Amino acid sequence: MFGYDDFMKFIQAFFVVFPVVTLIHLLGHIFFAAIFGGKGIRVVIGSGKLLFSLKFLEVRHFYFWYGGCEYISLKYNNKLTKSLIFLGGSIFNVVSIFLVNYLIRIDIIEASMLWYQFVYFSFYYVFFALLPMDMADGTLSDGKAMYKLWRNKNKDDSSADCRRKVF
Template identity: 30%
Template sequence: MFGLTDIPRLLMSALIILPIVMLIRESGYYLIATLLGSTYKKLTIGCGPVLFQRPTLEVRKYFFMYSWMDYDELRPDSKLWHGLIYASPILTMIFTAMILNALLGQGIIGENMFWDIFLFYLFFYVLFEAMPVYLPDGQPTNGRALFDLVWHGERSDFIKQDADTESEQMQHVTNDQGDTASGQTASTQAQQATMENMKRDQRERDDHTEPKTSGDLKRSYTNAQEETMQNRDRDQKERKDHARAK
């Protein structure tokens, strides 16, 4: 039963433990990108307006919500390095969990609620990353990317396009021959099916929430939502401009 005494534990989990786990997760990408000679690396923690930033680190207002890692496009020559890129967040979290578990088992650090929750989140993210599935937008989990690389010999890398391009592509419908007008391409049949399901669901939601009762489409975003979308579009544009510069 959840009570008032559990609120401090909830806040500790969301505001302290979860951001640390996300930092550990992204550090795997950082390490592999460094080993592969990447000169540009940037770790972003959270979403929303920027609180502060350093050359390789950016922390945002809602630091407990999201995280990602930007780096130069890497072109390793072997499947081994491709596999290490996909496996890097899983390996860093497993390594951290094993070290922490050993320290707790030897009594070097005392057992308490903080470490129990910390270990729980580490193994939760390991499980989430290792599941071989595609997310609704077609992006593979690292487990799925590893599965496609080892089992099918294919890379299911996924690069999100800018929001304007995506919204235009959503208006196109798959024709009878199975060709799509979308610029996004999938590496595997399962990935293609997932992306088509996502587009179908998007069209159904648009038809439901924006009925063509008049010639004018009303703006339905709040100011906060609009600001968040602008931040997203800016981030995508920066990544796109950086990739073109290369």
């Protein structure tokens, strides 16, 4: 039976945990883009009208739905660097899973529904990011973008949530 406690867990999961997991994923992409000399780096959390922006971060009205990042150019631009950018989001999600589990194990944080949801959504994000598939809007998952990159078929160096902005 779905009760009040379950409703509050739902609110926590979708309006707090999932946006945090999304931000971690996008920061992973941008971290590697920055390491390889990325210019024009920008992270967008959510969709809809702009709520506020800070330097390279934009937060949209529906902050809990979707996210993306972009860069204009890279100083070090080859298949390996682009692959690490595509994998960066999943790398950050996996590292965050291990970090949370480690902190629980050494009693720094207490095991709770919050951390269970965090790990669950992080696995979810990694699975669907690396699954080589075309999204409904025609964009590519990170896994498919990397696959096409190595097959010389990813013309715009983009995935569904990380793209090189072309003018």
